[in-house]
Amino acid sequence: MRLPPLRLDLRAMGWNLSFPLVAHLAVVLHLYFSGGGRVGQLPGETIQTAVGLVSPLLVTFWVSALYQDLVESDGKEALLALPYNSFALGVLRVLRTAFFYFLFVWGVIRLLFLFSPAPGASPLAWLVLATSIFFFSALAFFAVVLTRRLVYTYLLVAVFSVGEWARIYLASLRFGLQTLPAGGGAAAFNPFQLAQPAPGADPLVVSFILFIAAVFLLSCGQMLFTRRGYLLG
Amino acid sequence: MIKITEVVKSFGKRRALDRVTLTVKPGIFGLLGPNGAGKTTLMRILATILRPDAGSVGADGIDWARDAHRVRTMLGYLPQDFGVFRNITAREALAYIGTLKGIEKGGLGHQIDTVLEEVNLKEHADEKVGRFSGGMRRRLGIAQALLGKPRLIIVDEPTSGLDPQERVRFRLLLRRLAREERVVIISTHIVEDVQAICDQLAVLKEGKAHQFASPEELARAAEGRVWHWAGEAEEYALLEEKYRIVSSVSRGETVEARILSDTRPSDAAVPVAPTLEEGYLAWIGE
Numbered sequence: 001m002r003l004p005p006l007r008l009d010l011r012a013m014g015w016n017l018s019f020p021l022v023a024h025l026a027v028v029l030h031l032y033f034s035g036g037g038r039v040g041q042l043p044g045e046t047i048q049t050a051v052g053l054v055s056p057l058l059v060t061f062w063v064s065a066l067y068q069d070l071v072e073s074d075g076k077e078a079l080l081a082l083p084y085n086s087f088a089l090g091v092l093r094v095l096r097t098a099f100f101y102f103l104f105v106w107g108v109i110r111l112l113f114l115f116s117p118a119p120g121a122s123p124l125a126w127l128v129l130a131t132s133i134f135f136f137s138a139l140a141f142f143a144v145v146l147t148r149r150l151v152y153t154y155l156l157v158a159v160f161s162v163g164e165w166a167r168i169y170l171a172s173l174r175f176g177l178q179t180l181p182a183g184g185g186a187a188a189f190n191p192f193q194l195a196q197p198a199p200g201a202d203p204l205v206v207s208f209i210l211f212i213a214a215v216f217l218l219s220c221g222q223m224l225f226t227r228r229g230y231l232l233g
Numbered sequence: 234m235i236k237i238t239e240v241v242k243s244f245g246k247r248r249a250l251d252r253v254t255l256t257v258k259p260g261i262f263g264l265l266g267p268n269g270a271g272k273t274t275l276m277r278i279l280a281t282i283l284r285p286d287a288g289s290v291g292a293d294g295i296d297w298a299r300d301a302h303r304v305r306t307m308l309g310y311l312p313q314d315f316g317v318f319r320n321i322t323a324r325e326a327l328a329y330i331g332t333l334k335g336i337e338k339g340g341l342g343h344q345i346d347t348v349l350e351e352v353n354l355k356e357h358a359d360e361k362v363g364r365f366s367g368g369m370r371r372r373l374g375i376a377q378a379l380l381g382k383p384r385l386i387i388v389d390e391p392t393s394g395l396d397p398q399e400r401v402r403f404r405l406l407l408r409r410l411a412r413e414e415r416v417v418i419i420s421t422h423i424v425e426d427v428q429a430i431c432d433q434l435a436v437l438k439e440g441k442a443h444q445f446a447s448p449e450e451l452a453r454a455a456e457g458r459v460w461h462w463a464g465e466a467e468e469y470a471l472l473e474e475k476y477r478i479v480s481s482v483s484r485g486e487t488v489e490a491r492i493l494s495d496t497r498p499s500d501a502a503v504p505v506a507p508t509l510e511e512g513y514l515a516w517i518g519e
Contacts, residue, residue, distance in 0.1 A: 008329045014320035074316035078377060081280040081387075083305035084333040228282050 016065030020058035044118030052194025056132035063140035071148040090225040098137035131207040138214035142221035240288035249274040251440040263431030264420040270437040272420040280310040309383035315374030319363035334381040348376040424510040455507035455515035462502040
């Protein structure tokens with residue numbers, strides 16, 4: 001079961017590779033200069049809010065670009081006729097890419113905390129961020145395989161994200177930071193838990209639910225990815 | 234030898250292939266047919282991307298439905314356009330595909346150099362595929378198909394979009410490949426391709442296939458129906474309205490034409506031996 005070389009996977013992404021890198025650089029510069037360009041002024045919460053929103057979303061570009069040649073290029077039949085292992089080229093490649101993306105985000109956060117008086121993100125915050133990135137990786141994989149178009153993948157992820165952000169925001173307005181009332185358990189599903197915590201939801205429970213949802217999306221995506229005739233579209 | 238037996242494939246209510254039966258021996262097999270006849274569907278079934286609704290494909294004890302992975306390991310497939318991996322260089326694209334074909338890392342670099350040489354792309358090996366012309370992409374496509382030394386090569390519309398020089402080079406390359414005990418299947422609507430390189434052929438029409446023993450046999454389908462005519466331009470205009478003109482050329486005041494017709498179109502027309510193209514046109518009922 002051989003995976004394509006990581007270097008080629010990344011290079012084949014084109015601008016989709018560099019966009020998240022540039023966007024993170026922009027976040028770093030924005031946060032640094034919004035704190036007056038002085039070290040030690042940046043609140044830890046600001047870092048978590050910015051990274052908790054931007055980083056999970058941007059993994060969409062890396063993961064969907066992994067599959068652009070297989071799903072929407074002219075001549076994709078040449079690739080679909082290759083003796084590749086569907087599981088390796090599907091789920092395993094998503095996991096590898098998500099892992100390296102997380103390492104990159106880890107570096108960005110460590111850098112940002114150099115400008116902050118806070119000691120760093122808590123282990124729970126790292127867990128929440130990791131599961132959010134994992135969830136969006138799975139969502140991007142499922143969306144790109146389902147729609148077989150990168151632009152539809154971006155749209156789908158964008159619409160979903162706006163909807164989720166609005167839902168949690170409205171829940172925050174209604175319940176403040178109190179414990180959710182009975183029947184309010186839907187807020188425990190929150191892909192932006194680090195940036196905008198669901199009112200009263202336990203971050204561990206949120207992470208667990210995101211993890212399960214990600215596994216479900218990966219499985220659905222993999223089922224579609226195995227069907228070469230479907231990918232031919 | 235590949236045996237295609239009673240293959241049926243439908244898309245919704247449209248039957249793309251209707252009980253297609255063919256036998257393909259080593260050498261170059263041409264699959265001729267008008268656009269929409271089902272050629273690409275058959276190519277995709279042979280390339281294991283689509284599964285037939287009924288019927289079977291097999292070769293040397295290998296069943297296409299049961300051993301799809303094994304078939305893929307001995308297959309090189311070039312679709313009509315090869316526009317993948319536009320963001321990386323030709324060499325990197327071949328390395329990527331070679332890895333997916335399971336070629337060992339140690340031998341991959343050498344194989345890439347060999348196939349790039351074969352398709353005359355070595356000096357462009359480190360250029361991005363996105364900057365390649367249509368002809369260069371096509372050559373890169375055949376290079377990727379050759380990686381792993383496949384025993385079966387499938388090429389869909391091999392020469393469409395190529396200039397005459399590249400067309401000739403491409404045909405010679407396919408001819409050379411077939412000499413090495415390979416099966417090369419080409420699908421085309423360009424009769425000239427079949428005439429130039431194929432030693433076996435079949436014609437697909439509205440999803441039904443008919444295999445011919447040789448290109449000459451297909452040419453004979455028009456025997457007694459091809460006429461050579463020479464006369465004045467005004468008379469030619471009348472003939473053009475009533476008959477199927479296969480080709481015509483002006484020579485000063487007169488016009489010479491080849492006409493496909495069951496009956497003698499004019500007293501001045503004389504029967505002539507049909508070409509492959511005329512046989513093909515007669516067979517598909519043009």
